[in-house]
Amino acid sequence: MCLADTSEELWEFIHTRDNLWPQSNFEGRTTDVTGKNSITIVGTIHYCGKITRRRRGDMTRESGRTYPEVRSWGGEDPVAVVLSPMAAWLAGSRAAAKQLARKLAPLGSLHGGIGASLRRGGSDPGGCSPRGFHSRRVGTMRADAIAAQEYDVNANQVMDFPGGKVRFVADMRFLSESPKERVNCYRVLDDDGQAISGSSFKEVSKETALRMYSAMVTLQIMDIIFYEAQRQGRISFYLTTIGEEAINIASPAALTMDDVVFPQYREPGVLLWRGFTLQEFANQLFGNKSDYGKGRQMPIHYGSNKLNYFTVSSPIAYVTSHSNLFYFQILGTVACVTYLVHSTQIPHAVGAAYSLKMDGKEACAVTFFGDGGTSEGDFHAALNFAAVLEVPVVFFCRNNGWAISTPTSEQFRSDGAVVRGEAYGIRSIRVDGNDALAVYSAVHAAREMAIRECRPILIEALTYRVGHHSTSDDSTKYRPVDEIEHWRTARDPISRYRKWVEGNGWWNDAEETELRRNVREELLGAVQAAERVEKPPLAELFTDVYDVTPSNLWEQEQSLRRTIQRHPQDYPPDVPL
Amino acid sequence: MAMAIASRRGPAGSGGPLATMVLRGLSSSSCPAAGAARGRNEGSPPGTGEGGKPLNLFSAINQALHIALETDPRAYVFGEDVGFGGVFRCTTGLAERFGRNRVFNTPLCEQGIAGFAVGLAAMGNRAIAEIQFADYIFPAFDQIVNEAAKFRYRSGNEFNCGGLTIRSPYGAVGHGGHYHSQSPEAFFCHVPGLKVVIPRSPRQAKGLLLASIRDPNPVVFFEPKWLYRLAVEDVPEHDYMLPLSQAEVICEGTDITLVGWGAQLSVMEQACEIAEKDGISCELIDLRTLIPWDKDTVEASVNKTGRLLVSHEAPLTGGFGAEIAAAIVDRCFLRLEAPVTRVCGLDTPFPLVYEPFYLPTKNKVVDAIKAAVNY
Numbered sequence: 032m033c034l035a036d037t038s039e040e041l042w043e044f045i046h047t048r049d050n051l052w053p054q055s056n057f058e059g060r061t062t063d064v065t066g067k068n069s070i071t072i073v074g075t076i077h078y079c080g081k082i083t084r085r086r087r088g089d090m091t092r093e094s095g096r097t098y099p100e101v102r103s104w105g106g107e108d109p110v111a112v113v114l115s116p117m118a119a120w121l122a123g124s125r126a127a128a129k130q131l132a133r134k135l136a137p138l139g140s141l142h143g144g145i146g147a148s149l150r151r152g153g154s155d156p157g158g159c160s161p162r163g164f165h166s167r168r169v170g171t172m173r174a175d176a177i178a179a180q181e182y183d184v185n186a187n188q189v190m191d192f193p194g195g196k197v198r199f200v201a202d203m204r205f206l207s208e209s210p211k212e213r214v215n216c217y218r219v220l221d222d223d224g225q226a227i228s229g230s231s232f233k234e235v236s237k238e239t240a241l242r243m244y245s246a247m248v249t250l251q252i253m254d255i256i257f258y259e260a261q262r263q264g265r266i267s268f269y270l271t272t273i274g275e276e277a278i279n280i281a282s283p284a285a286l287t288m289d290d291v292v293f294p295q296y297r298e299p300g301v302l303l304w305r306g307f308t309l310q311e312f313a314n315q316l317f318g319n320k321s322d323y324g325k326g327r328q329m330p331i332h333y334g335s336n337k338l339n340y341f342t343v344s345s346p347i348a349y350v351t352s353h354s355n356l357f358y359f360q361i362l363g364t365v366a367c368v369t370y371l372v373h374s375t376q377i378p379h380a381v382g383a384a385y386s387l388k389m390d391g392k393e394a395c396a397v398t399f400f401g402d403g404g405t406s407e408g409d410f411h412a413a414l415n416f417a418a419v420l421e422v423p424v425v426f427f428c429r430n431n432g433w434a435i436s437t438p439t440s441e442q443f444r445s446d447g448a449v450v451r452g453e454a455y456g457i458r459s460i461r462v463d464g465n466d467a468l469a470v471y472s473a474v475h476a477a478r479e480m481a482i483r484e485c486r487p488i489l490i491e492a493l494t495y496r497v498g499h500h501s502t503s504d505d506s507t508k509y510r511p512v513d514e515i516e517h518w519r520t521a522r523d524p525i526s527r528y529r530k531w532v533e534g535n536g537w538w539n540d541a542e543e544t545e546l547r548r549n550v551r552e553e554l555l556g557a558v559q560a561a562e563r564v565e566k567p568p569l570a571e572l573f574t575d576v577y578d579v580t581p582s583n584l585w586e587q588e589q590s591l592r593r594t595i596q597r598h599p600q601d602y603p604p605d606v607p608l
Numbered sequence: 609m610a611m612a613i614a615s616r617r618g619p620a621g622s623g624g625p626l627a628t629m630v631l632r633g634l635s636s637s638s639c640p641a642a643g644a645a646r647g648r649n650e651g652s653p654p655g656t657g658e659g660g661k662p663l664n665l666f667s668a669i670n671q672a673l674h675i676a677l678e679t680d681p682r683a684y685v686f687g688e689d690v691g692f693g694g695v696f697r698c699t700t701g702l703a704e705r706f707g708r709n710r711v712f713n714t715p716l717c718e719q720g721i722a723g724f725a726v727g728l729a730a731m732g733n734r735a736i737a738e739i740q741f742a743d744y745i746f747p748a749f750d751q752i753v754n755e756a757a758k759f760r761y762r763s764g765n766e767f768n769c770g771g772l773t774i775r776s777p778y779g780a781v782g783h784g785g786h787y788h789s790q791s792p793e794a795f796f797c798h799v800p801g802l803k804v805v806i807p808r809s810p811r812q813a814k815g816l817l818l819a820s821i822r823d824p825n826p827v828v829f830f831e832p833k834w835l836y837r838l839a840v841e842d843v844p845e846h847d848y849m850l851p852l853s854q855a856e857v858i859c860e861g862t863d864i865t866l867v868g869w870g871a872q873l874s875v876m877e878q879a880c881e882i883a884e885k886d887g888i889s890c891e892l893i894d895l896r897t898l899i900p901w902d903k904d905t906v907e908a909s910v911n912k913t914g915r916l917l918v919s920h921e922a923p924l925t926g927g928f929g930a931e932i933a934a935a936i937v938d939r940c941f942l943r944l945e946a947p948v949t950r951v952c953g954l955d956t957p958f959p960l961v962y963e964p965f966y967l968p969t970k971n972k973v974v975d976a977i978k979a980a981v982n983y
Contacts, residue, residue: 293727325764334763341730342763346754375755378720382727382735389684389709396727408747412720419715420724575761576800578770578824581853581900 213446216493217473218463222521224530232472233285237537243284243467244532247276247525248543249550250300253309254498256554257316261330261502265562266316268330272297274465274497277524278429280304281470282397286478289394291383292340293376296331297429297496298399305338309554313561320567325575345373374400374407377426381413381487384422388485395423395481397474403434405448414455417487425477426457426489429464431496436509452489464492465524468531495522568607569595660811660844666836668810668843669698669775672817673736675847677706680734682771683821685711687721687738695740696777696836722748722774726755729769734821742778742830743787749795756826757801770824775817777833778806779871779921780967785960791870791922791953796828797899797931803827803852804898806870809835811843815850816896823852832871839874855902857909861891863981864915867906867932869895872919872968879973888981898928906932907939914945915980919968924952946983951976 181189219232254271261269279300318326334342380398428448452459462473477488495518499506532538573584691713693700703711725737760768807813820827880890918929933948951968
């Protein structure tokens with residue numbers, strides 16, 4: 032929205048108020064070109080003293096004259112209402128200013144002198160409509176705008192450069208590599224589960240609060256039972272979310288089912304919250320014929336179209352052949368593989384968000400990743416694309432301190448992931464990942480902003496990977512046991528949240544005991560049932576490579592079947608032929 | 609640019625013949641074996657009849673993109689510099705016609721383009737992404753190989769990104785050096801789940817691109833940038849598609865089968881003409897889709913001729929010609945009267961000054977044809 036055509040009114044507004052001169056604040060309302068949209072003008076008038084230094088260009092002649100500068104803001108984005116040098120000179124007197132306004136107004140924004148832009152608001156419905164696509168884009172400079180020279184209050188020349196005005200200064204000063212203080216971390220509950228006084232958070236109903244608690248407990252027990260199943264050799268691999276239950280459950284609780292999730296691999300709680308049954312989890316882990324992925328991927332690579340949860344992938348792999356820490360068994364063959372980070376899904380979320388925006392959906396895309404993932408190119412590409420293309424996506428970084436054995440101190444030198452957002456032009460927040468209410472509130476607010484304002488949001492949740500990276504890992508080899516224990520006990524997100532729920536009188540020990548018993552029984556039943564379901568048939572090895580199986584795959588299937596007939600002992604007996 | 613290309617690509621020191629060669633070669637009317645040898649599968653796109661207006665290759669691509677966007681409101685075209693029409697002008701007029709929401713620039717990041725495209729396609733859209741040069745596609749390799757190609761398989765068909773098509777200009781241009789000349793098709797032919805398509809002419813480009821865009825699988829579509837302006841032929845104006853995974857016999861012959869794709873076919877066709885003068889009858893096949901490839905058509909041809917020559921610009925070792933050679937030896941071993949021969953780029957990085965030495969030029973192909981026939 033451009034105020035260029037209303038600059039005269041703006042001038043009138045400013046100059047008819049005597050108390051605005053000099054160095055004073057002003058506030059008022061006017062309308063835009065259409066006369067329909069109301070605009071708030073808020074700002075400060077700077078009326079600087081004599082210009083003492085000589086400079087090149089037009090201002091040379093005006094040395095010794097005074098000139099004013101008007102700066103104003105509307106909402107959070109700056110509203111630029113800055114006088115050009117020539118205008119500043121003319122505006123030395125209020126009468127001249129009025130004259131100037133009359134002269135310049137017809138020129139509109141072409142002059143580049145008086146003009147203003149406002150963030151969307153007022154009668155703009157906002158929302159994620161394609162209409163708003165270019166709303167925050169910075170236009171290309173016009174030649175006459177480039178030609179116009181401007182100066183700030185300290186007589187520094189200001190250059191109109193793509194992205195906004197840039198001030199020239201004489202002192203050579205490098206930006207600091209880091210701010211003096213680390214970015215604060217938003218929380219609602221203190222360590223004892225008491226709401227911090229004055230904390231702002233999204234209210235949670237009793238029903239939702241209890242559902243969240245039950246889901247967190249279910250996730251915890253799920254990890255215990257499935258981890259144990261792997262240790263007993265019943266499944267080949269597993270990976271827990273211990274310590275990150277609040278993130279896993281509070282995030283999806285603040286979303287709707289229409290929001291599209293692109294997970295990493297440590298967010299099964301999102302699926303659980305959305306209704307993935309324990310039996311469905313178990314089927315995937317056992318790779319039986321009920322696994323939606325048809326047994327093609329390792330355990331924990333869940334996915335569900337129905338639940339808008341894109342199937343997990345883990346392409347960035349680290350292969351080691353010497354360490355006995357990293358092994359698991361597939362079909363009797365020892366393979367030495369573990370995966371390190373997973374970031375390829377991050378740009379997918381941006382593409383999906385673009386689709387949601389074009390379709391005018393009341394939904395956003397949400398993607399999860401770890402601190403290690405922020406080092407990958409995918410993370411940077413995705414943030415930049417999202418900012419430039421202005422899409423409704425929430426980037427959720429689980430900074431749990433460890434990427435397998437690599438601590439964050441060996442991962443990056445920035446203050447975590449949260450500070451990266453600003454560099455890409457993305458609004459960001461750091462949140463206590465072990466505080467379910469804080470996570471819930473942050474995700475809720477992020478979602479609202481993403482959809483209403485059609486913009487990406489970055490959330491960095493501080494947490495800790497209490498479990499080993501996976502069942503192929505023993506993290507006590509590279510980090511102190513005390514550290515793990517401290518997070519497991521003193522900072523456990525579930526017990527903290529339980530104290531708050533109990534404090535509200537919504538929960539008691541008897542219900543706790545019953546919940547845990549029921550979940551445990553259901554899980555054990557799911558494991559036993561999944562174990563009994565047969566594997567997917569051999570034919571599924573060849574389907575889904577393409578929508579229709581091409582001839583080379585038919586040939587290979589026939590060839591393989593003949594080989595199996597000749598050497599059945601070479602192949603697992605539980606895969607139906 | 610055309611003259612520059614011609615002077616390097618053509619016989620040393622002569623730029624003139626090239627343009628003629630290319631034009632004739634691609635019109636599929638210059639087949640040495642005359643009218644009867646017109647493409648087995650189609651001389652013109654099925655149902656289109658003859659005719660259409662003369663178009664060069666980039667204009668044919670542009671027409672296909674117009675049609676793709678016109679016929680599917682969920683189609684999007686994006687990439688570096690596509691907003692103003694693209695560095696090769698393939699996207700000219702699209703943004704003006706369909707708006708900046710559907711045709712737009714992206715930041716300069718191939719990894720991001722591919723990743724964004726996968727997500728967009730996964731939501732049921734036709735994501736038509738441009739990688740400005742095939743030489744620049746490698747930052748996107750992981751997204752293409754590990755994400756796009758496996759999206760359907762790994763999810764058990766819960767999800768797919770079949771609406772994805774990645775367009776990218778490939779191959780020699782006469783002055784492209786290392787990073788504006790490469791033919792990286794073989795890398796992608798090693799990836800189950802992808803389709804790799806390369807057209808040889810404007811008419812083929814339009815029909816194959818529309819088929820690729822509408823194919824429910826991710827397709828990497830390499831465009832011979834050499835031919836963007838040089839190749840002109842009549843292209844039907846209407847919406848038509850050419851079948852994927854179906855090779856085309858451009859010229860029928862009896863003594864040797866020549867298999868190629870893209871710009872190299874014009875070189876091979878010229879070699880065919882020379883060989884014809886020596887009484888050698890060549891059968892020239894355009895593979896068109898490299899994976900999944902039409903083994904049957906090549907097999908049938910080799911069973912007829914008893915000899916096979918494969919030619920591509922990409923380096924010899926590990927090139928897709930090796931795959932064709934191995935497969936045909938497997939199928940036609942007893943029928944072969946000479947070793948399968950390959951005429952390809954050298955196993956060096958693509959060189960600037962040495963480009964005429966590096967390329968599998970006309971006379972290299974002619975010599976190989978003669979060697980095979982006289983084996």
